[in-house]
Amino acid sequence: MKGIVSICCFFSLLVLALAEEEVADVLSNILRDRSHIDETLRLASEENAAENYHAAIQKLRKIYHSAIKPMEQAYKYNELRAHEISDGEITSKPMVLFLGPWSVGKSSMINYLLGLKDSPYQLYTGAEPTTSEFTVIMHGEKTRSIEGIVMAADSSRSFSPLEKFGQSFLEKLIGIEMPHKLLERVTFVDTPGIIENRKQQERGYPFNDVCQWFIDRADLIFVTFDPTKLDVGLELEMLFRQLKGRESQIRIILNKADNLATQDLMRVYGALFWSLAPLINVTEPPRVYVSSFWPYDYAPDTSRELFKREEISLLEDLNQVIENRMENKIAFIRQHGIRVRIHALLVDRYVQTFKDKMSYFSDPDLVFKEIVDDPDKFFIFKSILAKTNVSKFDLPNREAYQDFFGVNPIGSFKSLSAQCSYSGGCLLDKIEKAITSELPGLLSSINPGKAPPGLSSCEATGCGDKPKNRYRKN
Template sequence: GKSPVRVCQMCFIAKQKEEEKRRAFEQMGDTVTQNQINAFLSEADLEIKQANQEVMDSLLRIYKAKVKPLEQRYRFDYYYSSLNDGDFEPRPIVLLLGQYSVGKTTFIRSLLERDFQGIRIGPEPTTDGFHAITYGPTDRAIPGNAAAVDVNRQFVGLAGFGANFLSRFQVAEVPSPLLDSLTIVDTPGVLSGEKQRLDRGYDFEAVVRWFVERADRILLLFDAHKLDISDEFKRVIMTLKGNDDKVRVVLNKADQVETQQLMRVYGALMWSLGKVFDTPEVCRVYMGSFWDKPIDPRGERFKDLFIKEKEDLIEDLKGLQRHCAIRKVNEMVKRTRLVRAHATMCDDFKQQLPVFGKGGAQKKIAQNISKHLDILVKKQCLSIGDFPQHKQIEGFLSTYKLEEFKDLNQRYIEIINIALSRDIPRMLDTIQKKQQEHDAQDIQDFGNNNPFDEFATPDSVTWVVDAASKQKYDNVFYSLSPQGNPPKVSGGAARPVLLQSGLPVEALRDIWGLVTSEGSVDQDEFALMMFLIQSARQNGVQSLPKELPLAYIPPSKRQQQLQPINDVLSGGSSSSGDMYQPGAQYQQPQGQAPSAPDEGGSGNLYPNPHQ
């Protein structure tokens, strides 16, 4: 008989990962699906994510077909590691760097407004490994070895740093709204003083460089009480060369210094950074107190400034998703030009080698690399900025023998030039058109707000839940198997889906109380609840109304208990009890707290934690 077919081990692992993802979405309840999770995203957000994914798919095809073959032919991985499918994930990466005890982990907790798996906070170095905090339907931790073999993640390339590093790497999945659009990477505190002599067990600077290459935003955190830059921190900052546009500086704990001292601290920070970066331009600096505690009395004078700085920083991070595709394309253009210049250099230097004594001749080229590059730039009409740094080239020439490389086929260069001149510009045009359509829709939506709605009747006021969103929410509603006539969903059935929003339980309890005082919701009430959750995710919990305005009340509910305003405006008699009051249908009796369903469909869905 025929021998049994052997299944590739990597295919088997990939299949296992897909099953794990499927089971993860089912952990919060059998009815929780990816479509239900996407229901918390606006149509504009979903369109941007879809457009970015299409661009990343096209970019991946260009890389594999036109750029990667030349990288492999001339060992470009000496400078930069090869890209994997996960590197073309459209979700931006935010990298945090700083010396120990400057508040990196606390900073992340303040952004997420919650803890995450593996969090440790203290005055001494507590984060002894790298933590990638990304979105997931439930709180869970994935060890580094498992994350490094998942081809659907961005961390496959980390396997090259060995088991010692992977044992200190972890992925934490958190159902947080902010993580819908980005991934945050927390790094070990950079050591100073005698601690710099400790052996981490892996190449710390090489790992940082790997993340720097892939990060969309790099945040350097400083403590207002210790601005000294240790030798290791200086070496880490040097790995940022060529990525200066990604860097932002956060001056943390700025509320714990006096006014005059704060000005001196800010000046000292600028002076220190100027020496390390060695650039005439100074990167953006955010000052404030980035944790969940109140502003220190010493910084009360600048409270408004600190709040505004934090808001600006969060807006900067949220904007990364919108421009993610353009940045990825820009990084690919830089990489492609580097690959072209590197391949041309290798072939040109190889042609200069004599028949005998190739090793000695190659060594002389490395010793006079500046002179040879100047000649090459003029001969091939290249830019000196397209080449790696001179020290990197010297290291490359001392590692590999040029005579072992094959001659450069000009067809490779032609393919690269086509990618740079035709393929990538087409993608940029597509991105620009999508962006213009999105901006035009924003303007249209803004113009739909009628300033005279306060004089409108219940029938004439447009419901805040538009038709497209209503259809999306209805699909989620019916996936929860509503019961009765009219169909209603119990609190126990709705709870797993609502928790997927990542909002605090207290906020979900308030939203439930705004919409209904019962233990179940019908189709329109469920849609309104989803709309309020989406609004809270985008604009903050503080944006929720205390009572529902007329535009928020579903049209099916307005005429059940309300007398039309037209009777009042026309002079008809109406008692105050009959007159329409915004949110009257949902107001609770005096002194009575709203009840909400528990798992079984009765009682309080989100009990008061203080009771």
């Protein structure tokens, strides 16, 4: 009799376990509510904002072509920096870049944000390394895929410089266009996962150089981990070296957090910081979002409210980048204009010094070699620091001009005083006007009444009150 009771108890427990497993499977297949994504990102906002954005972009494009690009071409700035700004780069949307180890949920996160689950163009996901291409998800009138060779050949896009990485890479580049409200404001880039036990040479193209190209142009960089892939190898260490100087754009994501109990999640969170501490050498560490970013509901008995708040925080961060996209464009073009101006002033100084040192009996090659080898002897770089809007931290490397003038003879450049015309004015005056008044004026026009960063509106305008001296007795 006891044996019969034991068998009955065993089967009861087995049935209960199977029932719990079935319930878990059902819960794991329930799709999560996505309404908060549209609300947080304000995808249903008025179209006037988009019209104002396009109008400001056209003004920015006009300023660049009329004031900055002529100076670039006159003094061949692109051959020094190897960075030519195309119309596609000016008009491009903010770029969000997803980096991290393989199979940590990068593609699933994009599917979730765009609502691509069960659609023909959802990114393929799986437990094994699935993404072998750089996938650019962008807005288009209809849903279609575009080959990398076509993307690089289209001058209206911002991806034409990728041709320099060769045809092998372009075969690993793919674009997906689709009509989507979020993609009207931002572009997502999904990257191949980092695999520590494989040499980069096996990819057939310079993986780190390609990542650097996207890093330099990204407005927001999501570095994604999951609880099972916290170890840092050589490739991930190299990636964080490439991210130096971009700490303000980096956001760390601890994905698949609902797979762990609360106590285990705390340990994993600490282990992640311990692994990344040697790689992020900043006083304030990047923001870490802890959640499960995929279309299905959270696992039962997990910190659902915490994960939901973390997800909303991430969406607010993304929305901030979208709302500041015009300010970032103007700041980027102005910074580029300052560098072009500095380069033109330096070339002009080299030209003037060469002319002053030349005499009837001088050897031009020896005179020029003396100037290029020791520019400090002739105060070339120090004289530029006396100009306005010039910082010593923005000055190019002295050795770079040895290579620059090795390719471009100094006799091929005119002095800045000769770069003037009766109808068009002087190139230097035009670029200085763009830097000091036109670009700041465009920034003020899109944010009327907005105080500069760090100042309240009263501190910016005065509010009509006489400022008080807190060190003087009243």
